[in-house]
Amino acid sequence: MQTKILLDESEMPTQWYNVVADMPNAPLPPLGPDGQPIGPDALSAIFPMSLIEQEVSDQRWITIPEPVREVYQLWRPSPLYRAHQLEAALGTPAKIYYKYEGVSPAGSHKPNTAVAQAYYNREAGIRRLATETGAGQWGSSLAMVGQKFGIEVRVYMVKVSYEQKPFRRSMMQTWGAEVLPSPTDRTESGRQILAKDPDSPGSLGIAISEAVEEAASRDDTNYALGSVLNHVLLHQTVIGLEAKKQFEKVGDYPDMVFAPCGGGSNFGGAAFPFFADKAAGKAVRLVAVEPASCPTLTRGHYAYDFGDSVGLTPLMKMYTLGHDFVPPGIHAGGLRYHGDSALVSQLYNEGLIEAVAVPQLATFEAGVQFARAEGIIPAPESNHAIRAVIDEANRCRESGEAKTLFFNLSGHGHFDMGSYDKYFSGELEDFEYPAEAIDQALHHLPGVG
Amino acid sequence: MQTKILLDESEMPTQWYNVVADMPNAPLPPLGPDGQPIGPDALSAIFPMSLIEQEVSDQRWITIPEPVREVYQLWRPSPLYRAHQLEAALGTPAKIYYKYEGVSPAGSHKPNTAVAQAYYNREAGIRRLATETGAGQWGSSLAMVGQKFGIEVRVYMVKVSYEQKPFRRSMMQTWGAEVLPSPTDRTESGRQILAKDPDSPGSLGIAISEAVEEAASRDDTNYALGSVLNHVLLHQTVIGLEAKKQFEKVGDYPDMVFAPCGGGSNFGGAAFPFFADKAAGKAVRLVAVEPASCPTLTRGHYAYDFGDSVGLTPLMKMYTLGHDFVPPGIHAGGLRYHGDSALVSQLYNEGLIEAVAVPQLATFEAGVQFARAEGIIPAPESNHAIRAVIDEANRCRESGEAKTLFFNLSGHGHFDMGSYDKYFSGELEDFEYPAEAIDQALHHLPGVG
Structure with missing residues (x-):
């Protein structure tokens, strides 16, 4: 009985897949504060032109540069x-497959785009990248690859995480990155915050402002983002492209594809390559799984909104809970972004993909069940997809259907055992965002576009 | 340029390799407290007969049971x-290869024997296993596999680790094991310690006593050990056997094999299958790498000594620092056993394998250099082998020799970032064990055999 379906390095994809080529309607453009579409130049202070071109490309296939593929080979x-x-434990006739992205040295799918972003920035002569990180998954991915392309990486890490979760910080230092507890006194944004509150614990919004400010104000420095943007989702499609080849090897094909969805790169990476088949008429359902405590797709507004909390970015048409949305403190995992990828949002709005929201305790219950069956302890984000898959497999047990289910196990939980601890000790709770709060967010939308 | 040499599941070894068959002299027998060789029966209270038979077998090949292979397939x-x-970073003409055992769900090579031990115990009708763990690497490996064979696992975890390193504990709980801070009030050994010192932080010696006592006193419960014993090293030979097939695929063969050495299962697993070739006349050097702060092979006495601190086990002829040896508090990694595998000891004594001791700071320096080149952050134990390999690769740079070097990257460092933190902040120190202390150990040896 085969457990793992492997590919040789020679079978690794040579091109990323751009879903824009198969979308029935062109993506809506990002807008400036004046409500007018912005051009590529508006982004050139913080991104290299090659990534901006990918951001707006409608070309179906984009070649993966050889130096990027060489670094991919460290784990891909x-x-x-x-x-x-797991199938045996559930007693389901469903066949369950998962792609395991926790094999990357950083422990998640995030390096798939970090490698590409570091490469294109170096090609553009950039020697420094600034970025932000919360608990550290994205920051550590960029730290890991920066060194490979001779790029210094500075990570603004939310101060409360910097102090409470030192291990991701040590990882970044091991890979040679500089990690600063944000807010710092090195940026105008940081100094403003500290002037008001010298003991500020920081927030992801503040850390983004510091990283963007540094990138915008220094010629040698650019900014890198770990999700949401089109080019980030593009780079992640190696996941789904490999999976399709692996399904071919065993003569199977998924009826349903599940992936966690926060900013959208996890879902886009796993599901978009299957969307190509769906667009060509194949029956495959693509399901984005999000937390009930941050229910962007399932309960948010489809509207133009800012990508960051303070309103510095262009406006994007997306499902949003309002750019000043902050998920409740009891929320353990990632997937806490107020908005979503514009591509994922548009496909969902047009009814081409599905979304489901799952409550937190049920995701940890699913993760523990998975770990006891399959060994791997999943990241809390991945547990969202596992919850939805187990629910579907249980429905199959009732109906007797032998569906083929596929999900992206986007990372391991080695740096999230504190959340598992809280789950076991009963400190985690479920939280449904009240309807009034979601209605209220409408009043905070910029109201353009 | 190929980075990873993979095997299909169908190429996984079907037999373990028993080095005893190729040793020029039969292993010296374990002795009882009376100085007389003990028979298999003396161990039957805590081990199943199938493992005792493997412990004393001189058969070259031992078949891996199919259910064990099925669990191996989760990562093997x-x-x-x-x-x-790394070669490029060092500018060395040497070719460096490493086997990566961190892909197991527990993050190290330890599950290779945990699976087998759980399987044979279940076959013998055993429903519970008791074991001890320090920082948790062995305990988590046994916890991970116990559930797969319907075996309850109770882990006595050294209390100070239980409190200071909660994440390995949460892993074990996620896999369904019961974890108790040792000393407990559930065993006579534990109660004796607590009577003297109610606030005892525990020690590995005490935890072993508790687990052995429980196994010896309950018919449904056996004991499992993660290194040292012959059958443990036997199970680990899947590492070296796979590596040999992988070298064949690329038409290469190591001039030197390096592995960390504490109790010996890491080294035995990686190196013994190459010893078979050495015994047949092939020129290959096998190097055990140990910490300078616990220099068993390089500075210990070759004598009969107890396997545990309190003197409950049979006596084994091995290199030892004395069974009451305790490594200094500044020692960060594992590899802190006072003795060594009897098989490794005898081969070393007969000049058939080599050993080198490396200081702690230099191992972390090597680990950081490795992580920046190869991505993977190694466990502190693995850093010992990496130090020795980098030293050899640097010698090759001087001499111009294009040697082929192979080492076992036995685990990742995701649960050891606290030690990396201490390294970066300058809190780690080197420590050479004083010659007087090693001489003194002679007075604590039982003086039999």
């Missing part, structure tokens, strides 16, 4: 698993 | 890497 192609032991 | 065969990026 990643294995596709058949979850025999 | 593990990849063999060619360290192109």
Whole structure:
């Protein structure tokens, strides 16, 4: 009984897949504060032109540069698993497969785009990248690859995480990145915050402002983002492209594809390559799984909104809970972004993909069940997809359908055992965002476009 | 340029390799407290007969049971890497390869024997296993596999680790094991310690006593050990056996094999299958790498000594620092066992394998250099082998020799970032064990055999 379906390095994709080529309607453009579409130049202070071109491209296939593929080879192609032991534990006739992205040295899918962003920035002569990180998953991914392309990485890490979760910080230092607790006194944004509150614990919004400010104000420095943007989702499509080859090897194909969805790069990376088949008439359902406590797609407004909390970015048409949305403190995992990828949002709005929101305790219950069957302890983000897959597999047990289910196991939980601890000790709670709060967010939308 | 040499599941070894068959002299027997060789029966209270038979077997090949192979498939065969990026960073003509055992869900090579031990115990009708753990690497490996064979696992975890390193504990709980801070009031050994010192922080010696006592006193419960014993090293030979097949695929063969050495299962697993070739006349050097602060092979006495601190086990002929040896508090990694595997000890004594001791700071320096080149952050134990390999690769740079070097990257460092933190902040120190202390140990040896 085969457990892992492997690919040789020679079978690794040579091109990323751009879903824009198969979308029935062109993506809506980002807008400036005046409500007018912005051009590529508006982004050139913080991104290299090659990435801006990818951001607006409608070309179906984009070649993966050889130096990027060389770094990918440190962990790619990643294995596709058949979850025999989970199927047996559930007593389901469904066949369950998962792609395991936790094999990357940073432990998640995030390096797939970090490698590409570091490469294109170096090609553009950039020697420094600034970025932000919350608990550290994205920051550590960029730290890991920066060194490979001779790029210094500075990470603004939310101060409360910097102090409470030192291990991701040590990872970044091991890979040679500079990690600063944000807010710092090195940026205008940081100094403003500290002037008001010298003991500010920081926030992701503040850390983004510091990183963007540094990138915009220094010629040698650019900015890198770990999700949301079109080019980030593009780079992640190696996941789904490999999975399709692996399904071919065993003569199977998913009826349903599940992936966690926060900013959208996890879902886009796993599901978009299957969208190409769907657009060509194949029956495959693509399901984005989000937290009930941050229910962007399932309960948010489809509207133009800012990508960051303070309103410095262009406006994007997306499902949003309002750019000043902050998920409740009891929320353990990632997937806490107020908005979503514009591509994912548009496909969802047009009814081409599905979304489901799952409550937190049920995601940890699913993660523990998965770990006891399959061994791997999943990241809390991945547990969202696992919850939805187990629910579907249980429905299959009732109906007797032998569906083929596929999900992206986007990372391991080695740096999230504190959240598992809280789950076991009963400190985690479920939280449904009240309807009034979501209605209220309408009043905070910029109201353009 | 190929980075990873993979094997399909169908190429996984079907037999373990028993080095005893190729040793020029039969292993010296374990002795009882009376100085007389003990028979298999003396161990049957805590081990199943099938493992006792493996412990004393001189058969070259021992079949891996199919249910064990099925669980191995969750992560095996593990990849063999060619360290192109490390070679480039060192500017060495040497070719460096490493086997990566961190792909197991527990993050190290330890599950290779945990699976087998759980399987044979279940076959013998055992429903519970008791074991001890320090920082948690072995305990989590046994916890991960116990559930797969319907075996309850109770882990006595050294209390100070239980409190200071909660994440390995949460892993074990996620996999369904019961974890108790040792000393407990559930065993006579534990109660004795607590009577003297109610606030005892515990020690590995005490935890072993508690687990052995429980196994000896309950018919449904056996004991499991994560290193040292012959059958443990036997199970680990899947590492070296796979590596040999992987070298064949690329038409290469190591001039030197390096592995960390504490109790010996890491080294035995990686190196013994190459010893078979050495015994047949092939020129290959096998190097055990140990910490300078616990220099068993390089500075210990070759004598009969107890396997545990309190003197409950049979006596084994081995290199030892004395069974009451405790490594200094500044020692960060594992590899802190006072003795060594009897098989490794005898081969070393007969000049058939080599050993080198490396200081702590230099191991972390090597680990950081490795992580920046290859991505993977190694466990502190693995850093010992990396130090020795980098030293050899640097010698090759001087001499111009293009040697082929192979080492076992036995685990990742995701649960050891606290030690990296201490390294970066300058809190770690080197420590050479004083010669007087090693001489003194002679007075504590039982003086039999």
